[in-house]
Amino acid sequence: MPPVAAATEKKVTELLKRQSLSVTASRKRILQLFLDQPGALSHGAIEKKVGSVFDRVTIYRTLQTFVDRGLIHTIPSADNAIRYALCKDECGDGHHRHEHIHFVCQQCHHTYCLDEVVTPVIRLPKGYSPQQVEILVQGKCKQCTVSARR
Amino acid sequence: MPPVAAATEKKVTELLKRQSLSVTASRKRILQLFLDQPGALSHGAIEKKVGSVFDRVTIYRTLQTFVDRGLIHTIPSADNAIRYALCKDECGDGHHRHEHIHFVCQQCHHTYCLDEVVTPVIRLPKGYSPQQVEILVQGKCKQCTVSARR
DNA sequence: GTAACTGCAAAATATTTGCATCCTT
DNA sequence: AAGGATGCAAATATTTTGCAGTTAC
Numbered sequence: 549m550p551p552v553a554a555a556t557e558k559k560v561t562e563l564l565k566r567q568s569l570s571v572t573a574s575r576k577r578i579l580q581l582f583l584d585q586p587g588a589l590s591h592g593a594i595e596k597k598v599g600s601v602f603d604r605v606t607i608y609r610t611l612q613t614f615v616d617r618g619l620i621h622t623i624p625s626a627d628n629a630i631r632y633a634l635c636k637d638e639c640g641d642g643h644h645r646h647e648h649i650h651f652v653c654q655q656c657h658h659t660y661c662l663d664e665v666v667t668p669v670i671r672l673p674k675g676y677s678p679q680q681v682e683i684l685v686q687g688k689c690k691q692c693t694v695s696a697r698r
Numbered sequence: 699m700p701p702v703a704a705a706t707e708k709k710v711t712e713l714l715k716r717q718s719l720s721v722t723a724s725r726k727r728i729l730q731l732f733l734d735q736p737g738a739l740s741h742g743a744i745e746k747k748v749g750s751v752f753d754r755v756t757i758y759r760t761l762q763t764f765v766d767r768g769l770i771h772t773i774p775s776a777d778n779a780i781r782y783a784l785c786k787d788e789c790g791d792g793h794h795r796h797e798h799i800h801f802v803c804q805q806c807h808h809t810y811c812l813d814e815v816v817t818p819v820i821r822l823p824k825g826y827s828p829q830q831v832e833i834l835v836q837g838k839c840k841q842c843t844v845s846a847r848r
Numbered sequence: 849g850t851a852a853c854t855g856c857a858a859a860a861t862a863t864t865t866g867c868a869t870c871c872t873t
Numbered sequence: 874a875a876g877g878a879t880g881c882a883a884a885t886a887t888t889t890t891g892c893a894g895t896t897a898c
Contacts, residue, residue, distance in 0.1 A: 570872050572878060591862085603880050608863070610878095624776040624834060628862090628888085651826055662826075668818035670833065675840030676801055676812075683820065684774060684832040690825030720897050722853065741887090753855050758888070760853095778863090778887090 556580060567617040574602045578610050579619070588623050588633035588650070588659035618643060623650050623659060624682060631659050647681065653689035660689065706730060717767040724752045728760050729769070738773050738783035738800070738809035768793065773800050773809055774832060781809050797831065803839035810839065 560579045564571045581589060581597055589597075594607055611632055614620040618640045623631040635646070649662045662685075672678055710729045714721045731739060731747055739747075744757055761782055764770040773781040785796070799812045812835075822828055 570877065572872075574879075604862090605864085605881085606879055613878095622776040624774040626772040626774040626780055626832075628778055628780060630776060630778055649820065649822075651822070651828075654829065662823065665820065665822060668820065670799065670815065670818065670835060672799075672801070672815060672835065673812065673840075675843055676835075677838040677843055678801075678835045679804065679837040680835070682776075682834040682836070684834070685820060685822065685826075685828045685830070686832070687829040688827040690823075693825055693827060720852065722897070724854075754887090755856085755889085756854055763853095 556583060559583065563619065567619060569613065569617065574606050574610055575613075577602070578607065579614070582620060582632075582634045586660060588631035588661070590629045590631045592629065621646055624684065625652075633659065633661050636663065649683045649685060651685045651687070651689065653692055654686055655688055655692040658689060658691075706733060709733065713769065717769060719763065719767065724756050724760055725763075727752070728757065729764070732770060732782075732784045736810060738781035738811070740779045740781045742779065771796055774834065775802075783809065783811050786813065799833045799835060801835045801837070801839065803842055804836055805838055805842040808839060808841075 557576070557580075560576050560583065561571050563579060564575055569575060577598055578594060581594060591607060591611065594611070595604060598607070611620070615622060615632070618635055620632045621635050623633060625631060633650075647667045649665045649667060651660045651662055653659075667681060667683060670678065670681060707726070707730075710726050710733065711721050713729060714725055719725060727748055728744060731744060741757060741761065744761070745754060748757070761770070765772060765782070768785055770782045771785050773783060775781060783800075797817045799815045799817060801810045801812055803809075817831060817833060820828065820831060
C-alpha cells in the first residue's frame with residue numbers, strides 16, 4: 549500500500565471512531581471520497597464513483613448516518629439532487645452550524661464550500677427570527693474560468 | 699360568481715395572456731393558487747390543493763411552463779422538495795432575476811419571498827465569477843412567532 | 849382548422865422498508 | 874456473543890415520455 553493511501557485510511561478511520569461509528573468498508577470508502585476532493589457530492593455521483601461495490605441502499609443509509617453525526621452536511625439545490633459536503637469540526641452529533649457559502653459552478657457543476665468567505669448579516673423584517681442562513685452562489689468556478697482563458 | 703373570485707380570474711387570465719400562454723383550466727387554477735397565498739408551493743402541495751381534478755403530469759408540465767416563461771421561480775431546498783413561487787415583473791420569457799431572500803419557517807414549513815430585504819454583496823475569492831445569489835434563511839416566521847406568544 | 853394542451857398508460861428513476869445474514873467491537 | 878451494518882427483495886414515491894384525444898384561438 550502506498551504511504552499516501554495509508555495516511556488517508558488512518559484519517560478516515562479516526563474520523564469514524566471519533567463519532568463512535570463502527571469502521572466498515574462502505575463508510576471508509578464513502579468518507580474517503582469526500583476527503584479526496586474539495587467539492588460536494590450527490591448521491592448519484594457517489595454511486596458512480598464507488599461503482600457496484602456497495603448496495604445503493606447502503607449509500608443512502610451511510611449518508612444519512614454521516615449527516616446525523618455531523619460528519620457531512622446537505623446543500624440545498626433547485627434540481628432535486630441534494631449534495632453533501634464535509635463538515636468542519638464545529639459540527640457534531642445531531643447539530644450543525646454552517647455559516648459558510650456554497651458555490652455551484654454552472655459549467656462543471658461542481659459545488660464548493662467557501663469557508664473563507666464572510667457571511668453577511670441579513671436584516672429581516674420584524675417578526676422573522678432567523679436560525680440558520682444558507683447562501684448559494686451560482687456562477688463560474690476558478691477551474692472553469694482558467695480553462696476558458698486558454 | 700362572487701366579485702372577488704371574478705377579479706382574481708381576470709388577473710390570472712391576464713397574466714397568462716401576457717406570456718402568450720393559452721388560457722386553460724389547469725393553468726388558471728394553478729396560477730390562482732400562487733396568487734391566493736404569499737408563500738411558495740411544492741409540487742406535492744399543489745397536488746393536494748387541486749385534488750384529482752388535474753392529472754399529476756399536467757401539474758408537472760404546467761409548473762415547468764410557468765418557470766420557462768418567468769411566471770414562477772424555483773427555490774432550492776435540502777429536502778428534495780423544490781418549491782415554486784411567483785416571480786416579480788422583472789422576470790420574463792427564458793430569464794430570471796431574483797435578488798430576494800427566501801425564508802423557510804421551521805415550524806409551519808411555509809416559504810416566503812422577502813422582496814423588501816436588501817441582498818448583501820458577497821465578496822468571493824479570486825477566480826470565482828458569481829452570476830446569481832440565492833439566500834435561504836431558516837427560522838420562525840411572523841405567524842408562528844405571534845401564535846407562540848399567546 | 850391547427851397548434852397547443854391534457855389525460856392516460858407506462859417507463860424510468862429515486863427513495864424507503866423489512867428481514868435475514870454478516871461484520872465490528 | 875451481541876448489536877449494529879449490509880445486501881437483497883420489494884414496496885413506495887417521484888419524474889419523464891409517448892401518444893391519442895380534446896381544447897383554445
